[in-house]
Amino acid sequence: MEIIVCVKRVPDTETRIRILEDSSEISSEGVKYITSPYDEFALEAGVRMKEAHEPVCLTVLTLGGERAQENLRNALALGADQAKLLRGSITMDGLATAKVLAKEIDSTKPDLVLFGVKAGDDDQQQVGPMVATLLGYKCATNVSNFEIHESVATCQRQIEGGTEVIELPLPAVITVTKGEFEPRYPSLRGIMAAKKKPLVTKDVEVPESRLIMTSLEYPPERDGIHMIEDGMDGIAELVQLLREEAKVL
């Protein structure tokens, strides 16, 4: 079975995000980069499928800059067999990214393609289902757990107020959310082995973004906290304020 996991290099949430002078980009100074948290669930799912269904070729794929190689090496250390970096620019236009990924994925026609449900930077949540649509693959999104049996993936999709169990014949795209696939830590052996696994780089042309960012702004400053005294009177005051001042009760 052939599995491809797509990952994205994003700023760590802990990072303080600062908007640059011209207010349409963020500063990359002092920013720590990681693999998007949901992509780690997808990677874990890929590794577990590999363990359950050998022989499997597990490829980790990313579209990004040169530094994304770091994310790919981490993925190799976790159990991927090979890695591919498509060197090109990323924008918030998910379809532009999806077209590039779909073209690459189509060249190997894998049985399963895994994505995190959304990226930790732009939160656009588009690329997975778009790639599936471009490839003509079945797709299930926001999946917390899945199993493969005789070329059918049975997935648990998280929906409002419950879970939907859905069956998808392969080939398919699954976007993974938090649930069964808690990411493992790489072993020392895995880290050593990763150095020898193939990592291929290829330059790609990404279509122009059809979403134009006109500005970036910080959220409106909240007015500052109104501290309430603990105790019966304080709580009564809070309820009054919520009703009369905040108007939310």
Next chain:
Amino acid sequence: MSNLLVFVEQRGGCISAVTREILSVASCLAKEFGVELHALVLGDDMLASSSDELTDYGADRIFLAEHSDLGTYLGETFSSVIVSTVKLGDYRAVMFPATAMGKDLAPRVTAMLDTAMATDVTQLEVSEGELEITRPVYGGKVFAKMRFTAFPAVISLRPNAFSPKKSSGAGHIKNIEVSLPSTEGHRVKEIETLGRKNLDVSEAHSVVSGGRGMKEPANWKLLEDLRDALGPESALGASRAVVDAGWRPHGEQVGQTGKTVAPKLYFAVGISGAVQHLAGMRTAQTIVAINKDADAPIFSVADYGIVGDAMEILPILAEKVGQLNSEEY
């Protein structure tokens, strides 16, 4: 003449709350642009009974796509009906709710129409004659304003970010012919719901959220009492710590690897306020923090705060809220 199309989320003829919110903002935009607002309803039954409400919220044209295979959501069937409808008209924008269904459906439609999409939009305006959206990025730390150069613009709107407002539309109904692609073994096997009391945290107007500071799972009764006192539009939320500890189900988790919520009122009880949690709730209209630790970071984003023992505060709070609501009657 570029009209606006809204995809209607409905169950048994009743349209969802977020659909009313979307129609309300779409109706304003349609007036500003001087165009029509169209609504598209998919389902297997009783679609016509939603048309009065759709008209009340501004729909000028209502397309009803009724078919026995449209009773359960399936990405391929729904997207194919929507795309056929879009191609028959001339649309500036197609709008979806940013719910599990909308987030699955809208990207497919975008790829099929070869256009561009903005997800989880919190503001929609006409600026210099163009549609401009605002959406949170980097876990809500920054808001991006964006415009489209591809049309129709596909937009999914965050629940609770827009206020529902009635405004009568022309309400012309049209039943449309539906022909669906074969789904080849792709099917929904079953749906397990959590039960009647459990409004999803992402749809609730008020959220009562608990963290490690609640000390043990049994104390959740106190949070449930507060939720009940707040009324039927309230739900429970949880921090990652208590979900990972197995105290609460993942469906309640609010935060970077949980749900993003924007309720009118958010109680953060015994939650320290780690950056990953804030990413999921910082756009709540009013945030109340209750924590024993005066230095907890949650106090830096809250609007109101009490430093104290949650287990003592909660019952009094639930009682006072309950009294307030019963004064109405």
